[in-house]
Amino acid sequence: xxxxxxxxxxxxxxxxxxxxxxxxxxxxxxxxxxxxxxxxxxxxxxxxxxxxxxxxxxxxxxxxxxxxxxxxxxxxxxxxxxxxxxxxxxxxxxxxxxxxxxxxxxxxxxxxxxxxxxxxxxxxxxxxxxxxxxxxxxxxxxxxxxxxxxxxxxxxxxxxxxxxxxxxxxxxxxxxxxxxxxxxxxxxxxxxxxxxxxxxxxxxxxxxxxxxxxxxxxxxxxxxxxxxxxxxxxxxxxxxxxxxxxxxxxxxxxxxxxxxxxxxxxxxxxxxxxxxxxxxxxxxxxxxxxxxxxxxx
Amino acid sequence: xxxxxxxxxxxxxxxxxxxxxxxxxxxxxxxxxxxxxxxxxxxxxxxxxxxxxxxxxxxxxxxxxxxxxxxxxxxxxxxxxxxxxxxxxxxxxxxxxxxxxxxxxxx
Numbered sequence: 001x002x003x004x005x006x007x008x009x010x011x012x013x014x015x016x017x018x019x020x021x022x023x024x025x026x027x028x029x030x031x032x033x034x035x036x037x038x039x040x041x042x043x044x045x046x047x048x049x050x051x052x053x054x055x056x057x058x059x060x061x062x063x064x065x066x067x068x069x070x071x072x073x074x075x076x077x078x079x080x081x082x083x084x085x086x087x088x089x090x091x092x093x094x095x096x097x098x099x100x101x102x103x104x105x106x107x108x109x110x111x112x113x114x115x116x117x118x119x120x121x122x123x124x125x126x127x128x129x130x131x132x133x134x135x136x137x138x139x140x141x142x143x144x145x146x147x148x149x150x151x152x153x154x155x156x157x158x159x160x161x162x163x164x165x166x167x168x169x170x171x172x173x174x175x176x177x178x179x180x181x182x183x184x185x186x187x188x189x190x191x192x193x194x195x196x197x198x199x200x201x202x203x204x205x206x207x208x209x210x211x212x213x214x215x216x217x218x219x220x221x222x223x224x225x226x227x228x229x230x231x232x233x234x235x236x237x238x239x240x241x242x243x244x245x246x247x248x249x250x251x252x253x254x255x256x257x258x259x260x261x262x263x264x265x266x267x268x269x270x271x272x273x274x275x276x277x278x279x280x281x282x283x284x285x286x287x288x289x290x291x292x293x294x295x296x297x
Numbered sequence: 298x299x300x301x302x303x304x305x306x307x308x309x310x311x312x313x314x315x316x317x318x319x320x321x322x323x324x325x326x327x328x329x330x331x332x333x334x335x336x337x338x339x340x341x342x343x344x345x346x347x348x349x350x351x352x353x354x355x356x357x358x359x360x361x362x363x364x365x366x367x368x369x370x371x372x373x374x375x376x377x378x379x380x381x382x383x384x385x386x387x388x389x390x391x392x393x394x395x396x397x398x399x400x401x402x403x404x
Binding site: 025045047074076088090092094095099100101102103104106108129130131133141142143151153164165166167168173174176178181183184186187190196197198199200201202203204205206208209210212215216217220222224225227229230231232234236238259260263265266267268269271273275279280281283285287291292 | 346
């Protein structure tokens, strides 16, 4: 009887440990650090109905490689470039009823206290889409919609935030928020992340702002273009590329779409917006050594 | 035997609950990954005109910098379209527009 009891206990612990492994999202930093950059965009997750198609698209386009990570009921892979984690990709079936949906990239912004920021956001007209959840190696996170409905996540990384280095080609280099009233949206995010907000000059009659923290630009906030098109507030993340025109053309051959043709951005450099085969939009942005000013190493 | 089985099951569920803690930190009702947001379908993401300014500031464009500073001096107290004070607190006018990190990784 004692042997049976011990066996059952071991079996039980083994089963529990195996299930626990399903929730072990990898840390943002390995080795971990105590470095935190509140307001920095530190991660992005793709939710897609076809993970293998996404792997083929992003792997071919940006040289990403993938490693399976068990994430509960869904399949989740960790994408890396040059050996460094760059994004997560979750496979999940599209909702079969109600409003039609499409794949999307979710932008994660660094915070120190998820629950405090969540309360602050709700007090300032945000909505909680996914309540706070802790993952042992990743940290604590929640998914919110800002006052105009742009969806973003907040993450208190348990391994610290990635250091402030220049992104390499194939890595995220920039993020932008597009909204009807960028000024009001900037005020909202300033309340949450204590951003410094800079006005950009405008040649198109639309408001363009830059949100910064730690004296680094973290994102731009831009007015949605006028017109009759159906537009909604959203975040957009940009991958650094060497040649935006080439990458956009290649994306189209891989089953993606070009949403904004490659063109020179008013702040310099070539920029474009593409969508992956499941419709998830993302930006691509050229950046050269001449675009940076040397700073102490 | 029944007691042992019950103990094993209780132990399993307790460990499972500790894996993902939702909301107030009690429970674990969320089984799976919580960042599973799908966007509504049918919206347009482009439409940017030639003057759309979406990217980060680039340090080498000094002439642009001066123009930019002038603009901020002009508009820091009023919204350029409405003439009202902006909802956000503008950065101090003496602060230059920051750019993205420029330090390359050492490895």
